Amino acid sequence: MPQEPALLPSSADSAPARPARRSLLQWFDSAAVPAAEGADADRVDWLRVLPFVLLHLGCVGVLWVGISPVAVLVAALLYVVRMFAITGFYHRYFSHRAFRTSRPLQFVFALIGAASVQRGPLWWAAHHRHHHRHSDAVEDLHSPRHGFWRSHMGWFLTRRAFATDLSRVPDLARFPELRWLDRFDIVVPLAMAVGLYGLGALLQRAWPALGTSGPQLLVWGFFVSTVVLFHATVTINSLSHRFGRRRFPTRDDSRNNLWLALLTFGEGWHNNHHFYSSSARQGFRWWEIDLTWYGLRLMALLGLVRDLKPVPEWVLAKAER
Ligand SMILES: [Zn+2]
Numbered sequence: 055m056p057q058e059p060a061l062l063p064s065s066a067d068s069a070p071a072r073p074a075r076r077s078l079l080q081w082f083d084s085a086a087v088p089a090a091e092g093a094d095a096d097r098v099d100w101l102r103v104l105p106f107v108l109l110h111l112g113c114v115g116v117l118w119v120g121i122s123p124v125a126v127l128v129a130a131l132l133y134v135v136r137m138f139a140i141t142g143f144y145h146r147y148f149s150h151r152a153f154r155t156s157r158p159l160q161f162v163f164a165l166i167g168a169a170s171v172q173r174g175p176l177w178w179a180a181h182h183r184h185h186h187r188h189s190d191a192v193e194d195l196h197s198p199r200h201g202f203w204r205s206h207m208g209w210f211l212t213r214r215a216f217a218t219d220l221s222r223v224p225d226l227a228r229f230p231e232l233r234w235l236d237r238f239d240i241v242v243p244l245a246m247a248v249g250l251y252g253l254g255a256l257l258q259r260a261w262p263a264l265g266t267s268g269p270q271l272l273v274w275g276f277f278v279s280t281v282v283l284f285h286a287t288v289t290i291n292s293l294s295h296r297f298g299r300r301r302f303p304t305r306d307d308s309r310n311n312l313w314l315a316l317l318t319f320g321e322g323w324h325n326n327h328h329f330y331s332s333s334a335r336q337g338f339r340w341w342e343i344d345l346t347w348y349g350l351r352l353m354a355l356l357g358l359v360r361d362l363k364p365v366p367e368w369v370l371a372k373a374e375r
């Protein structure tokens with residue numbers, strides 16, 4: 055795969071062609087271009103984000119491929135597994151170190167997280183730590199104070215947000231397997247798309263009564279499930295800083311919102327989380343449903359994860375009020 059040569063000026067390159075080549079290179083190698091800065095960095099690089107646009111257009115495929123119970127089941131299952139990987143691992147484990155696990159399991163959940171098409175674990179954690187440091191201040195890339203669309207997805211599409219700032223995640227960057235996954239973040243999503251197509255084609259031949267096909271599983275399992283998963287996840291940036299109750303008077307605008315907590319498996323208790331972000335649990339009261347916490351408790355019982363950081367007594371006492 056060509057890398058550095060495209061970055062170096064060459065007499066054969068015409069000036070207008072170079073930015074396009076740079077954007078295309080970033081589809082395959084996210085570290086191909088240094089971090090963007092300056093006023094231009096806040097513009098959307100449409101060529102670079104074309105795969106993100108195509109991901110959404112792929113959902114229109116439902117008009118051609120039809121629907122079957124197995125396709126909906128696969129889409130729902132992939133939503134559940136990947137949402138758990140995002141909330142339990144990309145967020146609570148990689149970003150906040152709220153519990154411990156083995157290196158192999160760390161990699162397995164980094165892989166499942168990467169299949170969510172929300173970039174690599176280092177990129178995700180680096181941006182998230184920055185969000186906590188500058189919540190709703192000028193520097194916060196996805197504060198709703200910059201407008202709804204900017205907080206929901208606009209920030210994610212800019213050149214400024216594209217690079218992974220490894221200085222924010224030195225604890226994670228020491229694992230070469232994670233750095234690789236982060237750099238070539240298109241590999242896992244592509245493999246999943248091909249795998250779903252293959253599975254659908256196989257089921258069509260082996261069990262035609264299921265009424266599915268390669269294109270159908272690709273559209274439902276990859277495009278529809280991933281797009282719903284993406285928009286559900288980013289409601290925590292756009293809506294959880296706007297709608298809901300503020301139990302704790304944090305410096306930011308974070309809110310607790312039951313509906314968003316249900317959609318995102320516990321992340322909607324966002325004001326709790328901004329007040330005390332290092333615990334593995336985000337629903338602080340028994341009735342604050344936090345599916346990720348229950349999943350992590352189960353994994354701890356099975357010996358897969360350990361040292362789940364609890365919510366301290368003094369925080370629970372404040373949450374009583
Ligand atoms: Zn937040």
Ligand SMILES: [Zn+2]
Pocket residue numbers: 145149150182186327331
């Ligand atoms: Zn967080």
